[in-house]
Amino acid sequence: MFPEIFAFDFMRNALLAALLSSVACGIIGTYVVVKRIGFISGGIAHTAFGGIGLGYYLGINPLLGVIPFSLLAALGIGLLSKKGNVAEDTAIGTFWAIGMAVGVIFIGLKPGYAPDLFSYLFGNILTVPTSDLWMIVLLDLVIVLVVWLLSKEFLALSFDEEYALVSGVKTTLLYLLLLCLIALTVVIMMRVVGIVMVIALLTIPAAIARLFSRTLPGMMVLSVVLSALFSLSGLWLSCLFDLASGATIIVVSGLVFFLVHLVRFVKASLTAQ
Amino acid sequence: MKSVLVQCEQLSVTLGGMKVLEGVTLQVLEGDFLGIIGPNGGGKTTFLRTILGLQSPSSGSVRVFGLPPGRSPGRIGYVPQRLFFDREFPISVRDLVMMGRLSKKKLFQHYNPLDRQKSDEAMQLAGLERLSEHRIGSLSGGELQRALIARALAGEPELLLLDEPTASIDPQMKSSIYDLLERLKKKLTIILVSHDTSTISRYVESIVELNVTLERHDLSSVYRPEGALFPNSL
Numbered sequence: 092m093f094p095e096i097f098a099f100d101f102m103r104n105a106l107l108a109a110l111l112s113s114v115a116c117g118i119i120g121t122y123v124v125v126k127r128i129g130f131i132s133g134g135i136a137h138t139a140f141g142g143i144g145l146g147y148y149l150g151i152n153p154l155l156g157v158i159p160f161s162l163l164a165a166l167g168i169g170l171l172s173k174k175g176n177v178a179e180d181t182a183i184g185t186f187w188a189i190g191m192a193v194g195v196i197f198i199g200l201k202p203g204y205a206p207d208l209f210s211y212l213f214g215n216i217l218t219v220p221t222s223d224l225w226m227i228v229l230l231d232l233v234i235v236l237v238v239w240l241l242s243k244e245f246l247a248l249s250f251d252e253e254y255a256l257v258s259g260v261k262t263t264l265l266y267l268l269l270l271c272l273i274a275l276t277v278v279i280m281m282r283v284v285g286i287v288m289v290i291a292l293l294t295i296p297a298a299i300a301r302l303f304s305r306t307l308p309g310m311m312v313l314s315v316v317l318s319a320l321f322s323l324s325g326l327w328l329s330c331l332f333d334l335a336s337g338a339t340i341i342v343v344s345g346l347v348f349f350l351v352h353l354v355r356f357v358k359a360s361l362t363a364q
Numbered sequence: 365m366k367s368v369l370v371q372c373e374q375l376s377v378t379l380g381g382m383k384v385l386e387g388v389t390l391q392v393l394e395g396d397f398l399g400i401i402g403p404n405g406g407g408k409t410t411f412l413r414t415i416l417g418l419q420s421p422s423s424g425s426v427r428v429f430g431l432p433p434g435r436s437p438g439r440i441g442y443v444p445q446r447l448f449f450d451r452e453f454p455i456s457v458r459d460l461v462m463m464g465r466l467s468k469k470k471l472f473q474h475y476n477p478l479d480r481q482k483s484d485e486a487m488q489l490a491g492l493e494r495l496s497e498h499r500i501g502s503l504s505g506g507e508l509q510r511a512l513i514a515r516a517l518a519g520e521p522e523l524l525l526l527d528e529p530t531a532s533i534d535p536q537m538k539s540s541i542y543d544l545l546e547r548l549k550k551k552l553t554i555i556l557v558s559h560d561t562s563t564i565s566r567y568v569e570s571i572v573e574l575n576v577t578l579e580r581h582d583l584s585s586v587y588r589p590e591g592a593l594f595p596n597s598l
Contacts (some may be wrong), residue, residue, distance in 0.1 A: 240472045242474070257437060260464075
């Protein structure tokens with residue numbers, strides 16, 4: 092049944108979206124996990140909902156509203172916590188809620204029912220149009236290029252921010268740039284798993300990869316592979332059992348995550364005996 | 365004449381309303397090996413952070429290589445306290461040491477064979493060549509400490525700052541780190557912060573005590589076990 096399902100056009104797009112988004116997800120997810128900024132990423136993702144509302148209200152492609160909105164969220168949360176003497180979790184919580192609120196207000200202002208907004212919240216990989224695929228390709232290229240150019244700075248920033256600063260690196264600027272890359276990744280992942288669940292796919296593959304990696308680039312490659320595997324198997328299972336695709340992808344990832352940790356725990360207790 | 369690398373005049377630092385350093389006047393000359401001792405909270409780490417430009421003075425002045433702090437990154441090697449790291453970070457010893465080359469590189473530049481060679485030399489000096497491909501999580505405390513020193517050395521610094529390099533390390537490892545410093549002091553100016561008074565007094569050439577204010581000590585008075593300044597920290 093595997094090949095038959097993928098013969099459809101929408102299925103081909105879904106497959107490509109899963110694979111292409113895994114590239115950004117694995118690379119940026121690696122930084123999110125090692126730098127422990129999962130909650131900032133969640134904050135950026137939820138704030139981006141305001142952008143969806145704005146795009147919907149203006150009658151343009153919601154993704155066009157989301158890109159500036161999520162970038163502003165990234166810069167806002169980053170600057171407020173780094174420079175504004177505001178606790179980081181307070182900054183995150185404030186943006187998180189305001190973004191959602193703005194989105195709800197915009198949607199309410201536009202008369203009529205908004206049928207596909209649900210797919211931005213919870214993802215619907217089966218409805219990705221070809222134009223969005225090109226956007227994902229473009230964002231992937233931007234992310235890969237920036238990470239490649241700044242790999243040594245990002246490594247120092249993630250491992251030892253103070254040392255990077257002492258070495259003459261503009262750490263605040265670089266941190267804001269990293270948050271912007273997270274924002275772009277959120278935009279990409281929105282189609283696949285939706286705003287609410289982005290944080291899971293940003294962290295789970297990288298967290299598993301971390302257990303088996305000796306270097307950061309190695310961890311990135313493994314995260315990309317895991318992310319692709321989870322997306323594809325989730326997609327396949329969702330078709331097989333007629334389930335929501337985004338949610339199935341997350342559940343598959345989560346199950347593997349727990350399984351890996353269970354196996355490690357059992358192994359560790361066996362060797363301890 | 366020897367040049368002045370660090371010049372502090374009446375330096376005071378306030379952290380969260382508390383005076384951490386007050387009226388510190390100190391000169392470090394090229395080739396010095398200065399030990400800074402003192403109780404916890406006495407401002408030892410803050411002093412290093414001020415030299416590095418991570419902490420700004422509330423009054424007084426600091427010049428490092430004749431410039432305000434933070435302006436000479438390529439000339440200073442810094443070995444921070446080991447406790448603050450994520451030991452599980454996926455990074456090999458080689459990549460950690462290579463980070464020491466960061467201050468010599470421009471934005472967007474990748475590491476090249478010269479950086480690799482300098483990192484190899486630093487690892488050799490610190491006796492880490494066998495461990496270069498190991499993940500840092502698999503190192504012992506002493507090995508990790510030597511890796512952090514190697515990272516600082518890879519940047520070919522003229523001034524080396526070490527913050528408690530022998531804290532919570534077993535005695536044998538401690539002496540291997542001091543042997544390394546002994547070899548380095550011929551080529552480098554070193555400022556070493558430690559509360560291990562008795563041991564460092566055997567290696568350093570001058571010693572000061574920081575307890576918010578600065579006190580100079582005659583090395584020989586710290587040297588003798590019966591004359592030790594801080595019996596509790598022995």
